[in-house]
Amino acid sequence: MRIPIALALGLVVAGPATAETAGVSEAQRGVLDCIEAMGQTTVWDQCASLMFGPCAAEQVGSDGHVACLSVQHEGWQSALAGERTALIARLTSAGSSELTQLMGQWFGYVAQKCAAVAASKPAEHAEAAQLGCEISEIAGVTTEFVACREGRSTAPYCVLQE
Numbered sequence: 152m153r154i155p156i157a158l159a160l161g162l163v164v165a166g167p168a169t170a171e172t173a174g175v176s177e178a179q180r181g182v183l184d185c186i187e188a189m190g191q192t193t194v195w196d197q198c199a200s201l202m203f204g205p206c207a208a209e210q211v212g213s214d215g216h217v218a219c220l221s222v223q224h225e226g227w228q229s230a231l232a233g234e235r236t237a238l239i240a241r242l243t244s245a246g247s248s249e250l251t252q253l254m255g256q257w258f259g260y261v262a263q264k265c266a267a268v269a270a271s272k273p274a275e276h277a278e279a280a281q282l283g284c285e286i287s288e289i290a291g292v293t294t295e296f297v298a299c300r301e302g303r304s305t306a307p308y309c310v311l312q313e
Contacts, residue, residue, distance in 0.1 A: 174233025175293070176226065178205070186294045202290055203283065212276040220282040227289040234296040241300055241311050249308035261288045 175183065178201070185198040200207075205223055209216035235254070239247050265288065269281035299309040 175230045175297075179226065179230050179290070179293075182290055183294045183297055186291060187298065198290075199287070202286060212273075212279045217278050217282065220279055220286065224282050224286055224289075227286050227293070231289050231293045231296070234293050234300070238296045238300045242308070243310045243312055246308045246310040253308060257292065261285060264288070 182198060182201045185193045185201055189195060189198060203220075203223075206216055206219035209219050235250075239250065242250060261284075265281045265284035268284040269277040272280040295304065295306070298304040299306060299311075302311065
């Protein structure tokens with residue numbers, strides 16, 4: 152979810168993502184645009200529908216649903232890695248160092264948060280809940296990376312090279 156991620160990382164962004172993104176599919180780009188516009192022209196339910204649409208035909212918690220979410224998770228991890236690499240190439244050394252430190256904390260935050268989400272669900276839905284939680288957190292941070300790389304972020308780490 153965008154707001155907790157933004158608060159946890161101290162990030163502020165505005166405006167939809169428009170420039171080309173690193174390793175992000177068209178479907179993911181739509182999700183990123185939706186997340187970035189939340190509270191202005193979109194709401195979480197719209198973004199979640201886009202994010203989890205590829206798996207909507209599967210029964211929640213079924214083997215097919217978990218398999219679909221696993222594929223989506225891999226795709227979002229790849230998008231995050233591509234955006235992170237592209238962003239680090241544009242940051243100053245101080246910004247890059249700060250981002251690296253923040254990401255170390257973020258991974259622990261996501262692991263703890265999503266494990267708690269999974270533990271709160273019935274056993275047959277736990278794996279799907281954990282994957283869904285992780286996907287939404289990854290998508291949120293990817294949105295932040297795009298905004299920074301495109302010069303729309305005022306996050307302290309987001310100091311782009313001249």
